[in-house]
Amino acid sequence: MTHAAIDTPAGYMKDAHGRLVPEAMVKPIDRTRDQVVGELIALAMAQSQSLTDLKKRVFGDIEAFISMSAEEYQAKVGGAKGNVTLYSFDGQYKVQIARADNITFDERLQAAKAMIDELLAEWTKESRPEIQAIIQGAFDTDKEGNLNTGRILSLRRLDIQDPRWKQAMFAISDSVQVVGTKTYVRFYQRMGDSDKYRPILLDIASI
Structure with a gap:
């Protein structure tokens, strides 16, 4: 559920200008489009967070490995x-x-x-x-x-x-x-x- 959906009362949809519009007055095609976009954005945001977590994991693991390798061979890391x-x-x-x-x-x-x-x-x-x-x-x-x-x-x-x-x-x-x-x-x-x-x-x- 998006932040906009949390702030929007039940039975209403918020338009691009921030106005509350009764769902009954929103065309079915517009409701369907909003649903499709919302679901895809949620997936994209989840993947973006996963990539962020992956990047942090990669850098952390490699830095830890380099330090371990340097200690084993008593070498200074560049x-x-x-x-x-x-x-x-x-x-x-x-x-x-x-x-x-x-x-x-x-x-x-x-x-x-x-x-x-x-x-x-x-x-x-x-x-x-x-x-x-x-x-x-x-x-x-x-x-x-x-x-x-x-x-x-x-x-x-x-x-x-x-x-x-x-x-x-x-x-x-x-x-x-x-x-x-x-x-x-x-x-x-x-x-x-x-x-x-x-x-x-x-x-x-x-x-």
Whole structure:
């Protein structure tokens, strides 16, 4: 039973504006829709809580195991940013905890962009259109106006020897700011007798 149902007197339904409507005045199709949505939301909330509990259990168990292993071998456990992969004894399953830095760029990125724009203007007749598209596309933003950090950092892999380009790449590197760390847990099952693993999907959109 939802919180809204608890607050609603018997024989009434609460509409989207918070008004009490006698059930007899609500169309059968609207009552049925409300029931279907309520039941599905209750299931989804239960699954969400189960995943939350699973995540807490996974992190707690793995941290406890790492501490136990470190004590047994009298070793110091690494920092919080280390990735961990644990395998079952038969190698059929593995649990992986991965930590990734969440990065952004400060004002020095604009300086790098200005230097790159000058170089592109100079290279217009000499550079391949594909290279220009890659460089310019790296600074495109998504619908929320966010930059794609991966595309920007990938510019450093381009083999361009111009000292001004290298200076721009240094400016990009210097502009990187770590604003937090995200921790992911993933589960895998081995595919037959191969050395490849397929993920055990917990994301409903991926199933």
